[in-house]
Amino acid sequence: MSKTPLIASISSGKGGVGKTFITVNLAACLARKRKKVLVVDCDLGLSNIDIMLGINPKLTLKDVIFGDVNVDDVLITTKGGFDFVPASSGAKEMAQLLYENIETIKNAIANIAEGYDYVLLDIGAGISETVLQFNLFASRNIIVLNRELTSLTDAYAMIKVIYQMFGRNSFDIIVNSARDEEEGKKIFNHIDAICGKFLGFPLHFLGHIVYDDSVQHSIMKQQLLMQVSPGSIPARNCVRIADVMTRWKAS
């Protein structure tokens, strides 16, 4: 029996909020729960999942688009127990893709998605056509934000654009780098209230992730937090978010 994968996008509008960190660690959590997980680096111009995972892929999505490479050949199985499709960093031609190129990637993902429980798309910053197209491709849209005002406004702008362009009104929010659970909830309640007031729909709180030194430590070591410090508070926060995600139904 073939499974229907749940494709979720992880975006933030603003860069440097922790999308990639969250994507790989959630993937590892889900993998531990015996889920088959595929992570696709959709930050096509400036990708860096490979750096976060400490790997050096020879072939990337660039070769799928511009070369004669099959997406299967690009696929890497990581130490975290999930599969990974890397993109290439600094490739200028990848930064400005034509609609057709995005279609090629989407088709490639769709072709290998069968058999996975979750496909997580790590999406670049900004609200370019590429970013929007991948959000539309995913059936669930996770938005990451932190306590910075610019992160908040960018996350809101992202939600507003996706809502106005595609009519989506269901978003899952992760508050990253929170001081504690209380602050995480406070930040969520704030953006949720504004969404309700101006756009007319509520947001879903997927969870918060507390910041402590273990996060930076794992990033510097180019390893997963789930492996370096599985007992840390942020690691446990990730597990809780993954728990919520396992209750999602594939659409």
Place this chain on the structure above:
Amino acid sequence: MPPKTLSEILTKNEAISLLLNAKGGMKETAIIALTKNLSPHDQETLNTLRHLVIDFDDDLIKKIAELHDENIQLKSLALIDNLTGLFNTRFFLQNLETEMARTKRTGHSCSLMIVDLDNFKLLNDTIGHVAGDKFLCEVGNILRENARKTDMVCRYGGDEFAIIMPATELHPAIRIANRMNDAITRIPTPEVVVITSSIGIAEYKASSLYKTDEFIKAADSAMYTAKKSGKNRVSVSSEPAGVKTQPVAVTIEEKEALVKGLKKK
């Protein structure tokens, strides 16, 4: 009732539809097709006159046949481009509007492709207008060959072509455009000038708000994007048809609410 003359019957417009070929040497094959609502009396009259029509050089029949042919020619002159035999701009505008209306009714997107030749002026200056015109005809043939039966290939001014693609979404349109782009590059040019094409595509969805001229403009600006980004390529209108793409900015009220609320806490 006295039998009518042939002229009398033939000028009774509402009763007759004619298909004639009674000109010149073909007069023996004159055919008169009449609608069913011709009265039995008229039909009888015509039957008695039929052999006369064929045997005699009937001026009226000749005249009607000539007019008929002229009409066909006039009609085609108005919708067909003289040089390439493709549809002309008038046909294009009429049918684009029809297809957009059909999209609204059926829900199936239609796409519009604008093809512009790169360096065509240079070719014209090099090999002369007559050869240049021949080249344009060749491009017309290539476009027709690579289009599907339902596509309407039109000449849209000098070296620009427009193709209406009914019931076609963006993706298949891109595929066909790439095919055309390749084929045009392969047309042999007599001189060192290499002719390629810049192609722009726009999609009109059932939800689109485009008016006809805006839809054309979208495909046209995609074509210019293809030109500006290096020619010999296909580009797509970056605005999903009819959707406000200028992402609606966060309003001042929203921004204030976002910033203030958080500061309070």
